Amino acid sequence: MAGIDEVYEMVVRGKTKAVELAVQDALAAGCAPSEILNAGMIRAMDKVGAQFKEGVIFVPEMLMSARAMKKGVEVLRPYLVTGAVGTAGKAVIGTVAGDLHDIGKNLVAMMLESAGFEVIDLGVDVSREKFARAIEKNPDISLVCCSALLTTTLQALRDTVAYLNRASFRRNIKIMVGGAPVTQALADEIGADAYTEDAAECARRAVELVKGQGL
Numbered sequence: 001m002a003g004i005d006e007v008y009e010m011v012v013r014g015k016t017k018a019v020e021l022a023v024q025d026a027l028a029a030g031c032a033p034s035e036i037l038n039a040g041m042i043r044a045m046d047k048v049g050a051q052f053k054e055g056v057i058f059v060p061e062m063l064m065s066a067r068a069m070k071k072g073v074e075v076l077r078p079y080l081v082t083g084a085v086g087t088a089g090k091a092v093i094g095t096v097a098g099d100l101h102d103i104g105k106n107l108v109a110m111m112l113e114s115a116g117f118e119v120i121d122l123g124v125d126v127s128r129e130k131f132a133r134a135i136e137k138n139p140d141i142s143l144v145c146c147s148a149l150l151t152t153t154l155q156a157l158r159d160t161v162a163y164l165n166r167a168s169f170r171r172n173i174k175i176m177v178g179g180a181p182v183t184q185a186l187a188d189e190i191g192a193d194a195y196t197e198d199a200a201e202c203a204r205r206a207v208e209l210v211k212g213q214g215l
């Protein structure tokens with residue numbers, strides 16, 4: 001679909017203003033918001049990642065594409081977020097220590113809000129202690145989501161989940177983990193309650209998990 005290809009191209013090239021227009025055009029042409037996100041923007045970030053790996057582009061270009069995608073998501077947000085905020089429970093989310101990637105984490109936060117969660121977003125580079133403090137301050141939190149995008153920060157993910165698993169509040173919360181290098185096998189190994197590959201599935205699973213907990 002032409003509209004989505006344009007979104008893809010402009011994100012790859014890091015053209016913030018053009019992405020904004022391309023997303024508006026794609027919506028006006030009747031493209032589904034989820035398609036614009038997945039086949040347009042997320043596919044573009046995969047291309048950008050591959051180009052970085054090949055040494056064709058460097059960190060500044062990756063950053064420009066990230067900014068462009070964020071702009072595109074801003075335009076899409078009203079079409080993706082629909083739910084009544086706060087009715088599914090309270091969640092806390094963050095990207096683990098040492099990791100600055102936040103696009104996927106922000107999408108997860110957005111989808112959780114759409115599914116009715118009130119979301120406390122701790123941002124990026126979040127220490128295990130900071131996650132724990134947020135839960136202690138908000139005893140009504142029923143869901144903790146940890147994102148990790150680097151193979152080098154999978155250890156921080158492991159440490160964070162281990163730390164939360166030892167805490168007295170553990171039985172009141174469900175822990176979800178995700179991010180490109182995370183797998184179901186890793187999630188099982190480190191003692192998280194659930195892993196999903198993408199943000200939309202995360203929100204669906206989160207609702208089930210928290211309901212199952214009877215909170």
Ligand code: B12
Nearest residue numbers: 046049100101102103104147150151177178179180198199
């Ligand atoms: C954009 C980007 C950056 C930007 C980030 C800007 C930002 N604000 O986020 C910048 C330029 C800062 C950056 C820096 C670096 N990056 Co970078 N980056 C990327 C890139 C191109 C895209 C990431 C992205 O946003 N993807 C799109 C989102 C939507 O996908 P996602 O995050 O995976 O999220 C989805 C799912 O994983 C899931 N999900 C995410 N979180 C969670 C959480 C839960 C609980 C659940 C259930 C699901 C879930 O849902 C999301 C949506 O459906 C990737 C390549 C790639 N394809 O991933 C490389 C990549 C991740 N980066 C890489 C590297 C090496 C780096 C640097 C080390 C480079 C350097 N030499 O400095 C630094 C590290 C900085 C740091 N300390 O974090 C490597 C990692 C390699 C590895 N195996 O570890 C990658 C894979 C590129 C590559 N192919 O080499 N990067």
